Amino acid sequence: MKPPVFALLVCAVLLAVSGALANEQKNWKDKPDVYAELGKAPEKARNRANPLAHDPEAAAAGRLLFEDHCAECHGHNAGGGKKGPSLRAPEVQNAPSGAIFWLLTNGVVRKGMPVWSRLPEPQRWQLVRYLKSLGIAEASPPATEASSKP
Amino acid sequence: MRLVRCSSFALGLLFLTFGTSIRSSSAQESPYFVTYDHYLEEPRNLEVEYFSTFGTQRGGNNFHSYWTEFEYGATAWWTTEFYLDAQTTFHDSTVFSGFKWENRFRPLQHEHWINPIIYVEYEDINGTDKTLKDIVGHDVEAEFLEPNAETRREHKREVELKLILSSTVKGWNISENIISEKNLSNEPWEFGYALGVSRPLSLKASAKRCSFCRQNFVAGVEMYGGLGDRYSFGLKDTAHYLAPAVAWNLPSGWTLRLSPGFGLNDNSHQFLLRWGVSREINDFGGMVRRLLGAKS
Numbered sequence: 001m002k003p004p005v006f007a008l009l010v011c012a013v014l015l016a017v018s019g020a021l022a023n024e025q026k027n028w029k030d031k032p033d034v035y036a037e038l039g040k041a042p043e044k045a046r047n048r049a050n051p052l053a054h055d056p057e058a059a060a061a062g063r064l065l066f067e068d069h070c071a072e073c074h075g076h077n078a079g080g081g082k083k084g085p086s087l088r089a090p091e092v093q094n095a096p097s098g099a100i101f102w103l104l105t106n107g108v109v110r111k112g113m114p115v116w117s118r119l120p121e122p123q124r125w126q127l128v129r130y131l132k133s134l135g136i137a138e139a140s141p142p143a144t145e146a147s148s149k150p
Numbered sequence: 151m152r153l154v155r156c157s158s159f160a161l162g163l164l165f166l167t168f169g170t171s172i173r174s175s176s177a178q179e180s181p182y183f184v185t186y187d188h189y190l191e192e193p194r195n196l197e198v199e200y201f202s203t204f205g206t207q208r209g210g211n212n213f214h215s216y217w218t219e220f221e222y223g224a225t226a227w228w229t230t231e232f233y234l235d236a237q238t239t240f241h242d243s244t245v246f247s248g249f250k251w252e253n254r255f256r257p258l259q260h261e262h263w264i265n266p267i268i269y270v271e272y273e274d275i276n277g278t279d280k281t282l283k284d285i286v287g288h289d290v291e292a293e294f295l296e297p298n299a300e301t302r303r304e305h306k307r308e309v310e311l312k313l314i315l316s317s318t319v320k321g322w323n324i325s326e327n328i329i330s331e332k333n334l335s336n337e338p339w340e341f342g343y344a345l346g347v348s349r350p351l352s353l354k355a356s357a358k359r360c361s362f363c364r365q366n367f368v369a370g371v372e373m374y375g376g377l378g379d380r381y382s383f384g385l386k387d388t389a390h391y392l393a394p395a396v397a398w399n400l401p402s403g404w405t406l407r408l409s410p411g412f413g414l415n416d417n418s419h420q421f422l423l424r425w426g427v428s429r430e431i432n433d434f435g436g437m438v439r440r441l442l443g444a445k446s
Contacts, residue, residue: 060357068401069178072432082436083193106260109226117261118178118189120321120353123365 035091037108041099048098050132052125062130065123069116079137083112088137100128179405180323181397183424184283184374185346187325188265188316190254191223194435199428201407203282206421210295213239215247215280222434227256237280243298248275248306254314269312269327277304282422284310286331287340287379288387290417307334321353323370338381344374348395359401368397372409375418389418404429 052058066078073084080086092100104124107115116124180187183201191197199219206212215237224230231254235247252271278301280294309332316325329342348370356363375390377383393411400406404427411422431437 057357061355064357064359065355082433107226109256109259112193112226114190114192114223114226115261117318120350120365122354126355 034085035089037111038091038095038099038103041096041102045102046096046098048101050097050101050125050128052122052129053097055126055129058126058129059133060130061123062126062128062133065119065127066130069119070127073113077137078131078134086137087131088134090136092131093134093136097125097128097132100131101125104128179368179397179399179407179428180346181348181368181370181395181407181409182325182346182372183393183395183407183409183426184285185325185327185344185372186254186267186269186312186314186316187323187346188256188267188314190226190229190256190267191221192430193223193226194433195223196431196434197221197428198431199426201281201424201426203280204423205280205282205294205419207294207419208291211240211242213237213280213294215282217281217283219428224435229254235275235279235281237278237298239278239280239298245276245278245298245302247279247281248273250275252310264315264317267314267316269310269314271310271312273306273308273310275306275308277301277306279306282391282419284329284331284342285374285376285389285391286310286329286342287376288382289340289342289376290387290389291413291419292417294419308332309334322347322349338379340379341377341383342375343377344372346370346372346395361400366399366401368399370395372411375414387417390414391418391422393422393424395424 066074067076070078070084070087071081073081074087075081075084078087086092101124103113104116104119104127106117107113109115119127180189183203197219199221200216201219202214202216204212204214215235217233217235219231219233221229221231231252233250233252235250236245237247238244250271250273252269255268255270257266257268277296278298282289311330313328314325315327316323318324323346325344325346327344329344331340331342332338333340348368350365351367351369352364355365360366372393372395373391374393376388378386378388390413391411392414393409395407395409398406407424407426407428409424411424413420413422
């Protein structure tokens with residue numbers, strides 16, 4: 001097989017496979033346990049306090065980081081997007097900062113959320129500070145037993 | 151030859167035009183050219199990258215090799231990438247070297263002290279390849295002396311496996327790549343390594359959007375080289391390089407990289423200057439799906 005033909009074949013297979021995989025990633029609204037991962041944060045991680053909680057610029061910096069890295073999936077006002085759930089749901093807003101930081105660091109790789117440890121630790125805390133500053137939005141999906149852990 | 155050069159320019163132009171009219175976000179790319187860390191492409195995003203290497207050649211003509219990468223995040227645990235390589239040897243010719251298809255898989259769900267990534271690559275290239283991106287076995291400077299007219303007749307189909315180990319501690323990324331490569335004809339397994347250390351100049355983000363903020367710059371250093379083959383494993387007759395590197399992640403979504411590299415022994419090219427430009431296209435997979443009529 002000639003290289004250009006092989007290359008085209010490879011591209012076609014890749015597009016088909018990735019399309020199929022993307023199709024499997026259902027809309028987050030169809031997943032009742034979308035926030036369950038927050039409850040899996042280890043106790044030590046949950047108890048970590050945000051070192052930038054009182055930094056006056058942390059939320060503003062976090063907003064820019066959110067726009068750059070998170071808004072694509074979670075929506076520009078964090079109210080949920082095509083790929084990611086609302087981060088203004090009570091499950092997130094009432095979760096400890098340490099649990100959100102842990103989730104950002106580890107991602108939910110099997111469910112499509114990448115790890116964000118690429119961002120230095122202070123930037124992840126700035127993101128957490130921004131998310132916490134948003135507060136609970138009125139419209140959010142119903143809480144489930146698994147996701148209603150503190 | 152002119153056709154290849156024109157095609158490269160056309161591809162570059164297309165990339166620039168296309169890249170400026172689509173959604174993208176500020177990337178957070180590492181400065182590495184050779185070493186891989188454990189961060190994969192975000193799902194459904196496509197990163198288009200152009201890289202160049204200028205290399206000196208003792209006893210022969212200097213060269214400029216260049217390649218384009220299309221890196222796609224199939225899932226959060228699988229990134230697939232397609233390369234097209236070409237090179238110009240001064241006072242000789244410009245030739246298309248071939249293509250590579252690589253896949254990186256993340257086996258573990260969570261972050262650990264050391265994060266492994268499995269890398270599998272298939273290469274279909276000719277002997278003119280001078281990207282010096284995968285230095286393995288006894289790849290030494292003297293092998294690059296032959297004119298393109300001769301080396302282009304050599305056809306190589308190779309499989310490359312890498313174990314990528316990477317850690318991020320207090321803003322520092324430390325990556326180690328253990329490389330093995332097998333020419334699918336009757337040749338032995340060859341081995342190599344790549345090491346990289348990098349860190350953003352500032353760990354905190356600025357509260358204002360800015361191009362020249364320290365957090366946008368990531369500086370580091372890479373070291374890479376060959377480790378012989380199955381029958382002669384070790385440092386004898388191998389080439390090694392040390393290369394400081396810097397990446398500038400612009401708020402517009404573009405990333406620029408620069409890396410001067412220095413050969414560490416007489417088997418190495420004395421100087422390699424690498425540079426690159428890349429841009430991430432958000433939700434490329436979704437765009438393709440919508441193009442094909444699927445609901446997003």
